[in-house]
Amino acid sequence: MDPRYDHKIVEPKIYKAWESSGFFNPDRLPTHYQLQPKNFTIVMPPPNANGRLHAGHALAMTVEDIMVRFRRMQGYKALWIPGADHAGFETQIVYEKKLEKEGRSRFQMKPDELFKEIMAFTLENKKHMEADVRSLGASCDWSREKFTLDTDVVKEVQRTFKKMFDDGLVYRGKRIVNWCIKHQTSLSDVETENVEEISRLYYFKYGPFTIATARPETKFADKYVVMHPDDEKYKAWNHGDKIEVEWINGPIQATVIKDPVIDPAFGTGAMTITPWHSQVDFELAEKYKLDIEQIIDWRGKLLPVANEFADTKISEAREKIVEKLKNKGLLVKVDDKYSHVVKRCYKCNTAIEPQVKDQWFVKMKPLAELAIKTVEDGKIKFIPENYEKIFLYWMRNTTDWNISRQIVWGIKIPAKICVKCGDGFADLENALRACVKCGLTGQVGELKEDTDTFDTWFSSGQWPLLALGYPAGADFKNFYPTNVMETGHDLIFKWIPRMVIFGLYLAKQVPFHTVYLHGLVNDAQGKKMSKSKGNVVSPIELADKYGTDALRMSLVVGNTPGTDLPLLEDKIRGYRNFSTKVWNIARFVLTGYRESSVSPAFTDEDKANDAGLAETKKIVTDYLEAYDLNQASSTIYHYVWHTFADKIIEAYKPRLAATENTADRAAAQATLMNILRGSLKMLHPFMPFVTEEIWSLMPGMKNQLIIEEW
RNA sequence: GCGCCCAUAGCUCAGUGGUAGAGCGUUCGAUUCACAUUCGAAAGGCUGCAGGUUCGAUCCCUGCUGGGCGCACCA
Numbered sequence: 001m002d003p004r005y006d007h008k009i010v011e012p013k014i015y016k017a018w019e020s021s022g023f024f025n026p027d028r029l030p031t032h033y034q035l036q037p038k039n040f041t042i043v044m045p046p047p048n049a050n051g052r053l054h055a056g057h058a059l060a061m062t063v064e065d066i067m068v069r070f071r072r073m074q075g076y077k078a079l080w081i082p083g084a085d086h087a088g089f090e091t092q093i094v095y096e097k098k099l100e101k102e103g104r105s106r107f108q109m110k111p112d113e114l115f116k117e118i119m120a121f122t123l124e125n126k127k128h129m130e131a132d133v134r135s136l137g138a139s140c141d142w143s144r145e146k147f148t149l150d151t152d153v154v155k156e157v158q159r160t161f162k163k164m165f166d167d168g169l170v171y172r173g174k175r176i177v178n179w180c181i182k183h184q185t186s187l188s189d190v191e192t193e194n195v196e197e198i199s200r201l202y203y204f205k206y207g208p209f210t211i212a213t214a215r216p217e218t219k220f221a222d223k224y225v226v227m228h229p230d231d232e233k234y235k236a237w238n239h240g241d242k243i244e245v246e247w248i249n250g251p252i253q254a255t256v257i258k259d260p261v262i263d264p265a266f267g268t269g270a271m272t273i274t275p276w277h278s279q280v281d282f283e284l285a286e287k288y289k290l291d292i293e294q295i296i297d298w299r300g301k302l303l304p305v306a307n308e309f310a311d312t313k314i315s316e317a318r319e320k321i322v323e324k325l326k327n328k329g330l331l332v333k334v335d336d337k338y339s340h341v342v343k344r345c346y347k348c349n350t351a352i353e354p355q356v357k358d359q360w361f362v363k364m365k366p367l368a369e370l371a372i373k374t375v376e377d378g379k380i381k382f383i384p385e386n387y388e389k390i391f392l393y394w395m396r397n398t399t400d401w402n403i404s405r406q407i408v409w410g411i412k413i414p415a416k417i418c419v420k421c422g423d424g425f426a427d428l429e430n431a432l433r434a435c436v437k438c439g440l441t442g443q444v445g446e447l448k449e450d451t452d453t454f455d456t457w458f459s460s461g462q463w464p465l466l467a468l469g470y471p472a473g474a475d476f477k478n479f480y481p482t483n484v485m486e487t488g489h490d491l492i493f494k495w496i497p498r499m500v501i502f503g504l505y506l507a508k509q510v511p512f513h514t515v516y517l518h519g520l521v522n523d524a525q526g527k528k529m530s531k532s533k534g535n536v537v538s539p540i541e542l543a544d545k546y547g548t549d550a551l552r553m554s555l556v557v558g559n560t561p562g563t564d565l566p567l568l569e570d571k572i573r574g575y576r577n578f579s580t581k582v583w584n585i586a587r588f589v590l591t592g593y594r595e596s597s598v599s600p601a602f603t604d605e606d607k608a609n610d611a612g613l614a615e616t617k618k619i620v621t622d623y624l625e626a627y628d629l630n631q632a633s634s635t636i637y638h639y640v641w642h643t644f645a646d647k648i649i650e651a652y653k654p655r656l657a658a659t660e661n662t663a664d665r666a667a668a669q670a671t672l673m674n675i676l677r678g679s680l681k682m683l684h685p686f687m688p689f690v691t692e693e694i695w696s697l698m699p700g701m702k703n704q705l706i707i708e709e710w
Numbered sequence: 711g712c713g714c715c716c717a718u719a720g721c722u723c724a725g726u727g728g729u730a731g732a733g734c735g736u737u738c739g740a741u742u743c744a745c746a747u748u749c750g751a752a753a754g755g756c757u758g759c760a761g762g763u764u765c766g767a768u769c770c771c772u773g774c775u776g777g778g779c780g781c782a783c784c785a
Contacts, residue, residue: 004745194781211785212784212785214785266785267785271784271785273785280783340784341782386714387714389713389714393780394713394780394781489779524722554733557732558722558733560724568721568734570733570735571734574733574734575733580745581744581747584744584747586744587745588744590744634732645744646750649744
């Protein structure tokens with residue numbers, strides 16, 4: 001054996017050997033595995049095809065690989081399906097930046113051309129992502145790899161839409177959406193960030209009232225003034241009263257609305273509403289069937305209703321409008337320390353402009369109820385447990401889900417929209433020619449194709465089904481429901497609920513029995529890694545420096561699910577030393593190894609040490625079965641280093657020093673070999689490379705360690 | 711405002727109803743030995759604060775203080 005373990009040479013060699021042996025594919029496992037009736041399945045959360053893996057992926061790959069390798073060695077038909085995510089909005093933004101650099105813009109391109117370009121770009125980059133997954137030692141079945149824009153995936157996602165449309169679970173509706181004026185698309189709530197801001201709160205005279213607003217630029221068409229029904233200050237007015245008001249662009253007639261959503265203690269207790277650009281206002285408008293009018297266009301500029309301010313950006317218009325109101329004597333006061341929360345685009349940080357738009361929505365209530373019941377019945381186990389509470393809390397407070405996106409890089413919504421009445425219809429076969437709804441009233445509604453694409457989570461929510469070939473695929477029959485969904489705890493809202501819902505809705509069964517949520521990997525200071533902060537550490541570079549095994553150990557030892565962890569280089573170095581230790585243990589045991597014809601005479605010490613190994617294995621197995629990777633890995637680590645190396649080997653040195661092949665020497669040697677074998681097996685899921693390499697150097701080993709019996 | 715989590719060694723974090731552990735760091739010693747090092751030893755903790763349950767609480771409960779995160783809002 002080489003005096004030093006060189007991971008740079010060994011790792012690629014070993015991974016290649018695993019791939020060519022075919023054991024990542026459960027169908028190609030040796031015979032005794034085929035007899036094992038139990039499956040173990042994990043569907044990999046597909047990494048973005050466009051990017052390299054980050055530290056969070058490294059943790060995910062490590063955790064999932066440990067689970068899969070453990071079960072494979074136990075004799076399960078272990079299936080881990082890799083995937084690649086087209087990552088809709090994310091990727092389109094990356095590509096738009098590229099276009100920007102080249103002096104182009106997506107708004108000057110034909111949608112299908114843009115789509116083709118992004119596809120080529122994505123498929124080209126996908127190789128790098130896959131290489132990263134391999135370098136982390138992931139024992140996933142590449143022959144089953146799925147891309148989220150594979151033809152069958154696209155077709156099935158569209159079929160789901162049709163089914164939901166037929167079942168009345170999706171509807172076309174005018175609703176407030178989160179509109180990003182930069183990206184020219186609506187965003188779901190999880191794609192926006194709430195940022196606390198200090199702004200000015202302006203108080204204006206509005207007829208007999210004083211109203212407060214942070215957004216004077218939206219107020220041109222405000223013609224409803226709202227107050228709480230029980231507010232003593234305003235008891236002189238009744239719901240529906242008409243009043244004459246001198247307003248920004250002259251006198252208008254306003255209507256009094258009384259509604260309990262108003263907080264009498266905020267501002268003056270009276271406000272005017274702008275239903276097109278505010279969620280609450282929109283809801284009021286719906287409730288009382290009020291007129292709604294768009295004030296700000298899709299690019300964030302004022303519309304002609306603003307008269308002389310038309311075509312001005314809202315940020316520029318604000319102070320000018322305040323100035324005008326001040327000159328008209330309508331400005332009462334300004335509070336410049338008003339703290340409130342503003343929604344921003346999670347990608348470009350642009351302030352979200354609430355807009356009313358015709359979009360497709362998923363009716364969440366009945367689906368959420370399905371999910372709640374299933375989880376309450378204990379059909380899905382959360383690790384750590386408290387995430388069940390978070391899941392339920394979110395599911396109980398969910399609102400309808402806007403699934404329309406105005407970007408090309410995604411799965412097209414197979415629908416037709418009526419030009420006349422604005423209603424929409426699912427249309428998979430491109431068969432609809434005229435509006436059904438208008439047809440009922442004897443009119444002809446011309447239809448146009450919906451050019452929008454699905455929110456990425458609409459398709460990724462179906463991923464466990466799609467990756468297994470739902471509904472007709474053999475894998476779906478054999479491997480659904482999967483055992484574990486392992487992903488970051490930040491996806492407890494974004495992804496997990498949608499997968500549960502689609503699983504229950506489409507397959508009538510949970511998509512997975514266990515949800516394992518790992519923490520987020522931060523930098524050494526515990527700060528979130530981000531490109532803008534420049535503190536991103538590549539797991540691939542660290543693995544290159546210290547070995548993948550060392551990186552993997554550092555990510556699981558002392559780390560608990562659900563808790564964020566810092567990526568500490570010192571810690572990785574510590575486990576690099578451990579892999580060196582393992583290598584040297586093997587060197588010591590194997591280089592002194594001599595074939596012996598003498599039958600060994602085992603001592604009490606030997607028996608005690610064999611028993612110690614068995615006991616350790618039992619403990620580790622129990623931990624692994626409970627998905628406690630921290631305890632499992634810590635236990636092995638201490639056993640191998642501080643029991644096997646420090647105590648047992650030291651104690652056996654005199655017995656091995658015998659020059660003759662005595663029965664005692666044979667016993668000592670056999671015992672050490674047995675403990676080495678057992679240790680390598682236990683370590684293999686955690687440190688697959690160094691253990692497999694040592695295993696190949698052991699005398700009389702026919703199989704790869706990856707398929708050795710646990 | 712609502713919800714969730716955390717508080718343990720210098721740092722980063724585990725853990726358990728029976729007066730606490732790891733990695734890194736620190737100190738001392740050993741090392742021609744399988745060891746890009748390793749081995750042996752040591753120092754270091756009123757387990758955030760105050761109550762309660764218990765024979766016994768770091769662990770379970772309540773409150774408080776201090777942090778983190780998520781959600782939702784009021785113009």
